[in-house]
Amino acid sequence: MEMLGKIxxxxxxxxxxxxxxxxxxGLSRNTIRKWVRAPEA
Structure with missing residues (x-):
């Protein structure tokens, strides 16, 4: 979860x-795109 907040x-x-x-x-752009678009939990 820490990485998600940082991104x-x-x-x-x-x-x-x-x-x-x-x-x-060092993560893929697709992973970052998915995390940025995800609603905050």
Whole structure:
């Protein structure tokens, strides 16, 4: 869950692209896209 929060913060607050987040985290763009689009729990 910590990674999910970090990714959402990078995308929404820091305005990083999916590609930039993928490079920083080592995760695929598809995974990041899925997590960003998922409703917050």
């Amino acid at each position: 959402r913060r990078m995308y929404f607050r820091d305005k990083l692209s999916l590609h930039q987040i993928a490079k920083r985290t």
